[in-house]
Amino acid sequence: MxxxxxxxxxxxxxxxxxxxxxxxxxxxxxxxxxxxxVPVVPARAVTRQYEWDMTRISPDLPRADGDAIEVSGTLRTADGKPVRGALLEIWNANHYGRYRHVEDHSGLKLDENFFGMGRVLTDYDGTYRFWTISPGAYLARPDIGRWRPKHIHLSISGGPVRLITQMYFPDEPNNATDPMAILMGDAFGRNMGKPYATPDIDVDQGYRFDIVAGGRNATFFE
Amino acid sequence: MSEEQRANALLPTNEDTCGPYFPIYFGDDSLEDLTRIHSGVVAGASGQHIILRGRVLDRHGNLAHGVVMEFWQANAMGIYRTPGTEGHPDIDPWFSGYGRLRSHSGEYSFCTIMPGPAPGRAPNITVTLFSDGINRIVTQLFFADHPANDGDPLLLGLDPEDRDRLMARRDGTAAAGAEIYRFDIVMAGDNETPFFDDLES
Structure with missing residues (x-):
């Protein structure tokens, strides 16, 4: 057996x-x-030039509602090696908690200046960076009043590295009751963005999110 | 990893659910049909074309809408395209072996080629599921009645009922000559598909 x-x-x-x-x-x-x-995801160059800045739909269009934020960090395997050229597919709700997805029937407000989906690649040293709008929390279970806390979805693929995760925000009132946070237990802090000031760039706040791809698959061919 | 490496290992980021809104926008036709590169390009994978069809079901037998499926397989010669097989003479330059799709309804259809048997194995396709409510679950499907199934080390470790649950079954031929196989996945409950642990293994 x-x-x-x-x-x-x-x-x-x-x-x-x-x-x-x-x-x-x-x-x-x-x-x-x-x-x-151990699936090995081939390198696919499917990012578009302006997708790293999700705060606007394209450079010639206005900023979306809400706080503009930068998210940046590194992607490494558990042995500390940077993962180069990995694809990060990113999506998050708009300022009002609504996704621009045909199956989001929440009725929350759409923002005509927010697309909510973007893609970036990690650099040679495993670093990445993108801008987006700080997402709104939304009521996931109206019957019991449970909210999904603010979060950003990241789907990461590069060679044998494959994980889908979410970055959360510190000190959010709904973090403690989130089912996925509860399942993570003490390890929930690893999925928390760490705030940093952004005096020199055109966003309101930065969040550092260093991602470590665990498990044996990520380092299988090393 | 050695003991020392294990002690120094970085703590992994938690995997998390993709939720109900994995962007359909991120879909890529070339990952849903591995038999060709693009309709306008003279290039394609070698091997027998197959169409894998089926349903992904939840604990109550309802379709698991919004599920993201990923596929991983060897080429027609039984060679996986990995860093370990770089330069192998039987690599198919037009076949990566990795596919992905998102199913709105929970029913799926995936075009690929029949994988060849890797050394010591029966032909198989690894299937990864992401969806709302779960993080990532992994299984491996086989082709019913293939003679190599009897000696496959993964199948030999399963009881007959579970072995049966991993069998894709022939279901006719498509007009263009592709062999159709059916494979349903039951995520939970009665008749639950066996899933495998790639973190603890």
Missing amino acids: TKLGRQLGIGPTDNTSDQRTPRKRLRLIPEAVRESF
């Missing part, structure tokens, strides 16, 4: 998590086939 791995947690008050989280413990992968479980 295959030996057993993790039992995945179900996010409290998250109905979708209850519907979609496997109930059986994950199976460990036999060493003889371990390599086949």
